[in-house]
Amino acid sequence: MTKNKQLLVFTLLLFISGITALIFQTLWVKQLGIVIGVDIYSTSIVISGFFTGLGAGNYYLGKYIQRSDNPLRVYCNLEILTAISSAIISLLLFYTESTYVQIEAIIGKFAYLLPWVLIAIPAFFMSGTFLALIKYYNPSKETSGKSIGYLYGANTAGAILGALSTPFIIIPFFGVVGAGLFTASINLCLGGYVYFFMINKEEKVERQKHEQPTSIGFHIGYILYGFIGFVGISQEILWGQIIVQFQNTRTYAFATMLAIYLLGLAVGNFVMGKYIHRIKNLWKSFGLLTFGSIFCTLLSIAVLGNWTLEYQVEFGNTLFGIFSSKGAMMMGRFLFISSFFILVPTTLMGAIFPVITQLVSNGNQLSEVSGKLLAWNTFGGVLGSAITGFILFPTLGVIYTLFLLLILSIGVAFVAFYQTKSTKKYAPSFALGLLFIAFIPNTKFIDLLLEKETGEIIYFKEGIGNTVAVIEQGQGDRIFRRLYIQGVSNTGDVFPSLRYMRLQSFIPLITFNGTPKSALVVGLGTGITAGSLLKFPELEERAVVELLPEVVEATNKFVGNYQLAQSKNINIYVDDGRHKLMKEVRTYDLITLEPPPPTAVGVNNLYSKDFYELCKSRLTENGMMAQWWPITTQTVGASESLVKAILEVFPYANLWTTEMHEMLIIGSMQPLTLDLELIRKRLAYPDVKKALNEVGIHNEAQFLSTYVMDRGGLNVFSRNAEPVTDNHPILEYDGWVKKSVLTEILPQLLDAQEDIPNLPSDLKKEIDYERENLHRFYYAGMASYVGRRDVWSMLLTDLYKFDDKNAYYNWYDPK
Incomplete structure (x- = not known):
């Protein structure tokens, strides 16, 4: 050959x-x-x-x-x-x-x-x-x-x-x-x-016969390439923190970022491999490439502004115009912003390997030299991931950590230039680079987030592997706060969220067969869902588990959660929700699940059939599992799979509507028998009554009008779906969601809405009346989604003739 x-x-x-x-x-x-x-x-x-x-x-x-x-x-x-x-x-x-x-x-x-x-x-x-x-x-x-x-x-x-x-x-x-x-x-x-x-x-x-291998001794290049590994992996960690706020939390976004990172390395290797024989001073090239990589990262941050976001959107829109696909549009945005930050620095980084290999080996013993260089580089990377990820980033933040990496890179470059006695020649350039970068404000990213989202920063902290912020938005009596994780809005205390989160706890507790003594909430967020447990007097044990300690710290910045962070009547655990349930053997009367949206990377584990089996094993005999179902964050097909996973675990299930964009699925091992007297008793608890009045639930008819269907209706909805499992994480790899998903799925569910059996005729009439008002409100919202603001205004105006006292409806008043 x-x-x-x-x-x-x-x-x-x-x-x-x-x-x-x-x-x-x-x-x-x-x-x-x-x-x-x-x-x-x-x-x-x-x-x-x-x-x-x-x-x-x-x-x-x-x-x-x-x-x-x-x-x-x-x-x-x-x-x-x-x-x-x-x-x-x-x-x-x-x-x-x-x-x-x-x-x-x-x-x-x-x-x-x-x-x-x-x-x-x-x-x-x-x-x-x-x-x-x-x-x-x-x-x-x-x-x-x-x-x-x-x-x-x-x-x-x-x-x-x-x-x-x-x-x-x-x-x-x-x-x-x-x-x-x-x-x-x-x-x-x-x-x-x-x-x-x-x-x-x-x-x-x-x-x-012809090869007599001789070992090459120690070379300064090994140590220098180890430092390159430290800086390179540290940059990768920081890029992950930076770029996610300009993308989203889908797994495709992270895959795109990694692909661009590797593309730069490959291009650098190929190009340098082709032209390395023309380079006369390899040490000088090594030094310039080392300095250039980290400097270009900082330069991209220095010039970053709203113009970058505008070009990102425009690039995505261009691809949408070509392919008529939202997937192409989103991938275009991911590619643009990842390339903006990563492509040039990693190309320079990739070009270093052929240079340092040639320097150390001079063409001899390539396997051994390459192995040692890659070993030093890799171990440097391991140290970089640990020190930067767990110490530097949480302590100093992105900007100051990058500044330290620049100083380290300059040190490596100086050692390289010293080999050719050219340090004095490049010292002024390095000094100017440091001076230029020193003017980048440490608040660069939060300032840009505020420009993009508008509002006032209430809380901001960079933790281990994440950044958490609370921003106050709105004006007048419409002021609210939103929780941002990695620059992406996750939740908030805006009124519609307040309503569905309260109902997320109260619906299963009020309809519980027997006396609920213990409840666990998976996912803290704003603390509204978990805080609602404090107002239900029958509970003796209350707990919530949250992955991020910074989110726990930020909880007291939100209204409507009854300041649960200061309460002695609820336990807050910092842990992975699934892992906590795996570790403990105790049972709960209620486990209510409110993790991040289903399509976020890694969250499929909290919506899978396997996880629901785990939840079932941690429920008492009459226990309930209540799953938050955001109907607009995934395709209709993925929603069907989510429902199917619950139905394959729990023999009894029912569906409730907690807000126009949210549903609640309750699964249990025992039939749900709606005990009217018990429901009336619980609705009359002073704290429960006050909490529900604040979100537009003033009586038993309004409460029961949120009931949608039982297991039979859910079976029909999900009849053609495969369940979400750990092995087949359908939600995480779901397609791109169109804005019209609400108008596809909500009418389908509302049209199938069922009556609650065995109710007094007068109460049934009241429920029908409240249900009709709720439907008017929902269809007004859907009219707004398709651009028919005139229909939206007309339906709401008509609604207020029947109910002008409901806080939920009035929050959307077109006047």
């Missing part, structure tokens, strides 16, 4: 290896989020474990492969070991959830070491495939830089496809378990191809 053909085949092999590596990494982040909880720690375990495995493999396998007389056979073995270990680990992460919880209960956070070690094992084997092919290819000194750039660039380019294909194709098509097994089969095919079609024993003998 000629050298050119070898290069082509090896480029393809490494391209496919890159695909499988990123599929596994993305898959394990998702799986570990279920096992130990969806938070920064699960992501950090995967990244640090993966990088540690890569670093150790690069270091030790680099030495081993350099001395091997048959690197192709080593490559085969590594691909097979990668396939077997990756498949086993994917299965273990999926099926040993409860086992891990039991282990963690015994040894605490030391249990984190178990998945960390498991993930490091296949990463160790993955790292050697690139080194084995480099050793076999054995480029000349003159072409070594070019070969390194091409092959490593191909591996990175494959990672781009892996990052994008996982959320768009692999998991939606194969499911989580199938994705792991399918990807492992690809690695087996790569190893099998080389074993059966490429291994040549005669070439092995020839190489044994």
Whole structure:
């Protein structure tokens, strides 16, 4: 096989290896989020474990492969070991959830070491495939830089496809378990191809005769490239914090950002690989690339403004005009903003590898040198992810952390320039760069958020892996506050939200068969849902679990939650909601679920059939599970799957409408018997009555008019759907939602609304009257959604003839 053909085949092999590596990494982040909880720690375990495995493999396998007389056979073995270990680990992460919880209960956070070690094992084997092919290819000194750039660039380019294909194709098509097994089969095919079609024993003998490998000693380049790894991964963490506020929390947005990151690395490798032979001063190039990468990141922040957002929207609209697809429009926006921040810095970062490899190796012992360089770089990255993610960012914030990284990069560049005695030449440029960047305000992003959203900042804190803000908006008697996480609005205390959150707790408590003694809310948010528990006198135990400590801190900034953060009558736990239920064995009379919207990344775990099974096991005999159902945040098909998951777990279920955009599904193991006398008694509790009056529920008829249907109607609604499961996370990979989704799903549910059986005829008439008013209000809202403000105004005006005292209706008064 000629050298050119070898290069082509090896480029393809490494391209496919890159695909499988990123599929596994993305898959394990998702799986570990279920096992130990969806938070920064699960992501950090995967990244640090993966990088540690890569670093150790690069270091030790680099030495081993350099001395091997048959690197192709080593490559085969590594691909097979990668396939077997990756498949086993994917299965273990999926099926040993409860086992891990039991282990963690015994040894605490030391249990984190178990998945960390498991993930490091296949990463160790993955790292050697690139080194084995480099050793076999054995480029000349003159072409070594070019070969390194091409092959490593191909591996990175494959990672781009892996990052994008996982959320768009692999998991939606194969499911989580199938994705792991399918990807492992690809690695087996790569190893099998080389074993059966490429291994040549005669070439092995020839190489044994002509190669006398000698180890290259220590080189300053190893340490410098370790610092590059620290800065590079630190930037990746900070980009994740920065960019999400200009995108959204869909998994596609994060995949796009990762793809652009890898694209820059690949382009840098390819371009530098092609032109490296023309560079006369490699140390100077190394120094300039190092400084340029972090400087360009800070420069993008310095010039960031509303103009950036306008171009982002315009780029997305252009793609919408071409493809007539909201998906294309949203992807265009994701691509634009990710490229704006990431593409140039990562291209410069990617160009460093061929340069430093050429500097350290001078074309000799490429496998060993490349392995050691990648090991130092990877271990630097592990330190960067830990120090930046858990110390620098929460302490200093984005801007000051980047400023420290700039100083570190300047130090690395100075060491590089010192090798060629040219530090004085570039010192003024570095000083000007520092002076320019020093004028970037630390409040740059919150100022931009306020410009975009308008309002006044009430609370702002950068925590471990997240940024939480509370912004006050509106004017006059319409002032309200919204909770922003990562720059994205999650919830607020605006009046419609106040209504549905109160009903989220009160409907199941008021209709409960028997006496509810204990209740748990999953998801704190504004605290309104959990705070409502304080006003129900029959409860003896109240608890709420929230993932982010900053959200707990911000809760006292919202109205309507009865200041639950200061109450001794409710326990607030900072934990992953699913993980908390897995760890404890106690039961509750009510578990009410109000996590983030279903399509947010990682949240599918709290809407799946598997999670509902867990909730069922934590309910008392008469217990209820109440699931918040936002009907406008996902497609109708995804909503059907959400409902189907509940119906496959609970034999009894019913649906209530809590607000025009929200529904409430209650699941139970016992039939729901509406005891009218008991309902009247509970509605008459002074605190309950006052709380409901404030949100437009003044009597039993208005309360019962929110009932929509029982299990039969829900069965009809979801009859063609597959349930949401951990293995098939339908919600997370749902399509793009059109604005018209409300006008598609709400009429369908309202038309199927059922009467409550066995009620007195006079009460039934009152309920019909209130239901008709509620329908007028909902159809007015839908008229507004389709641009018919005249119909909206007419229907509301008509409504006020029948009910002009209802606080809920009056909040929307067109006058």
